[in-house]
Amino acid sequence: MSDDSDLIRLFAEDDSAISDEAFVSAVSARIRMRQYAVLAVPTLLTALLLAAVWATWPAAYVFSTSVMSGLATLGAMVGTLANSQLGMTVALTLVATGLLWAWLFERFVARD
Amino acid sequence: MMLAALGDERAFAELVRRRQGSIRGLLRKLCRDATLADDLAQETFVQAWRMLSQLRQAGAFGGWLKQVAVRIWLQHARRAKLLLDPLEDAEAITAPDVTGAIDLQRALDRLNPPQRLCVVLSYGEGLSHGEIADATGWPLGTVKSHVARGGARLKEWLKP
Numbered sequence: 183m184s185d186d187s188d189l190i191r192l193f194a195e196d197d198s199a200i201s202d203e204a205f206v207s208a209v210s211a212r213i214r215m216r217q218y219a220v221l222a223v224p225t226l227l228t229a230l231l232l233a234a235v236w237a238t239w240p241a242a243y244v245f246s247t248s249v250m251s252g253l254a255t256l257g258a259m260v261g262t263l264a265n266s267q268l269g270m271t272v273a274l275t276l277v278a279t280g281l282l283w284a285w286l287f288e289r290f291v292a293r294d
Numbered sequence: 295m296m297l298a299a300l301g302d303e304r305a306f307a308e309l310v311r312r313r314q315g316s317i318r319g320l321l322r323k324l325c326r327d328a329t330l331a332d333d334l335a336q337e338t339f340v341q342a343w344r345m346l347s348q349l350r351q352a353g354a355f356g357g358w359l360k361q362v363a364v365r366i367w368l369q370h371a372r373r374a375k376l377l378l379d380p381l382e383d384a385e386a387i388t389a390p391d392v393t394g395a396i397d398l399q400r401a402l403d404r405l406n407p408p409q410r411l412c413v414v415l416s417y418g419e420g421l422s423h424g425e426i427a428d429a430t431g432w433p434l435g436t437v438k439s440h441v442a443r444g445g446a447r448l449k450e451w452l453k454p
Binding site for chain 1 (some may be wrong): 303306307310311314318319322325335336337340344351397398418420448449452
């Protein structure tokens, strides 16, 4: 065998028709399983969270209200900072750093 | 094709029915194990189902599906550490220990995985070197080298 066309012909001759209904059914079953998983995982997590809240009441109530109030305070602080010149400078610096990082990543890492 | 992209499972099953031969054939040439090849082929169609809405041209489905299959095989090969060094010098590969002609699949099995992939895509699927570089993410020079060396080895081993 010396020519590329001989090799191409050999590949073409080797192409046996592989086709069966079991494969189609297996693919459909796998897709259905993934769809169920997409629904089941968040549902399961929510159920576990509710069970944990029920089991630890009223500690869960105290914890959640303190977390919420902490988040609200943090939100107010971020809002105040964002309205200041310092906040705008920090935000612009962060955005510029992010863009630079994304460009460098694309340029030097992702193509490896 | 349009129906499948809109989420019609029966339309997608028809696509699987029509395209399974080419994808399973491609992956069987790349894998030594037919069961593993069929498993990867199933995963290819599952990925295709998830990403079908991203496909712009219905006519490009066949080529796009093969690219998905190549990506799935590359992921498997990385997990199985088959691609420790895609740039490795293929000179280390030993010739088949049988005398006389051997069949194509056994000869392919003897190539290292990157060479096998490039040779199958070039000679078996008719992809250009540029298309193989796009599909694999490897540099064009590496692809050309794998095709040339792998092709030369196959021709040598498959001599009548």
